Amino acid sequence: MKWSPRVENRLVDVAKFVVVLTACAYLLLRGSAGIGYNWQWQTIPSYLLTVDGGHLRPGPLLRGLLVTLEITFFSLLLSALIGLGVALLRLSGSFVGRLLARVYLETIRNTPLLVQIFFLYFVMAPILDIGRFATGVLALSLFEGAYASEIIRAGIVAVPIGQWEAAHALGLRSFDTYRAVIIPQAMRRILPPLTSQAVSLLKDSALVSTIAVYELTMEGRTIIAETFLTFEVWFTVAAIYLVVALFLSFVADQAGKYLRIS
Amino acid sequence: MNDQAKQESNSPIIDVRRIEKIFPGPVVALRDFFITVERGEVLVIIGPSGSGKSTFLRCLNGLEEIDAGTIRIDGISLDENEANRLAIRRKIGMVFQSFNLFPHLTVLGNVDLAQRLVQKKSRRQAAEFSRRLLEQVGLADMEDRYPHQLSGGQQQRVAIARALAMMPKIMLFDEATSALDPEMIGEVLDVMRQLARDGMTMVVVTHEMGFAREVSDRILFMDKGRLVEEGESQTFFRNPRHARTREFLQQIL
């Protein structure tokens, strides 16, 4: 049988990939054997799904994933709102507004997210009287909001100046101009990168495990503390993040393609 | 009619006194510029590139702030007062060289938008009036199309209908046909011609000298931000007074 050169190249690539992967697995196995690690994959499925009285129930890892998805979802919404507000402030004619936006952006971008989470949890949460989940969502939203505002601002600035002039010439107020003319056109530039922000949020949400929100990472840590299945659980947790993140990236790509066509 | 109203309707609808516009640079785009336009009058502005024609039109509806002088439109003074500015913009329709249609809205949506948001008309009322305007500009069957599905000439006619939807007292045209293929210029000029016949006050920047001669009441020639000369269209082309005007006319005719 004769392969075409393209297929042949592909096959060689796949072969190389398999070799590298096998080498990694081998090193890992040897290493773990070296430290006397006792693999127990058989117990992992019960942390995903448990059978309880004939009913299928989500195990701690799946429940954690659900919380992670909730955090990601709410933070995505809130960060988009914050982003929009900050972008409009930065584009506004008000000096105070622009200054406020600047201070917010510089603070968020120049302090570690972990410190922001602790700051909100230990300083702001008692003052505002909000729970751990809300604190986590707020921290992530404020953090991603800074990046969202850049995306939104860039989308707005990219709308041709003639669109503003046409709207103003018709006598539209600034608010209507934004709402009916500028934002709808900016959307097609804003939405794809904003959807990619969902992936960042998903990954960053692991950090709120530090304030004991029982999302995926926290559930993983709890299981390990009880069972010492360190390797198996971290492998599983990483795989779950990977699958969800890949899925979100795929959705973002499709949204981008759809918006470019229409 | 009371005295004040009578006086209003007799006074010029556009009254521009000694305005100045300086862009950072500094570029003096308008200097000591003045003009009055009567109700129903069609004024054509000509002049070399960079002479300040567009800047003047854009000052009239407040798209550019003037640095000195006064502008009064239909008795309202264009100043920092936001309500005045909006009121004036609602009296003035503007048509741009590059159409500037809203690409995310259909033809009907483009013409409806300001009626809905500014005049607060209902969807039905707005659509009804829009359809009449689209018929007037010869696009009755195009209301569901998007701007990118139209030819340049059709887009510009939609833009005219969109401006007319606010029932303006004044229409400004900034080189409305300059971006069009030659075979589409006629259809847009026809619409403008009809508007002039219907008594619309118009200020038109154009390079179409045939159109200028035929439709305008007055011609204004400007150069380097200043008014060089103005006069009735009939005499303007026959007897330009200034050497600079003659030179310009020779170049373009």
Ligand SMILES: Nc1ncnc2c1ncn2[C@@H]1O[C@H](COP(=O)(O)OP(=O)(O)OP(=O)(O)O)[C@@H](O)[C@H]1O
């Ligand atoms: N936004 C701006 N910033 C700086 N300079 C400007 C701006 N707009 C216009 N100008 C300058 O002001 C002068 C007048 O420009 P304007 O566009 O009014 O000329 P015009 O007569 O309309 O020319 P054209 O026939 O090429 O359209 C030019 O020198 C131009 O470079």
Ligand SMILES: [Mg+2]
């Ligand atoms: Mg111009």
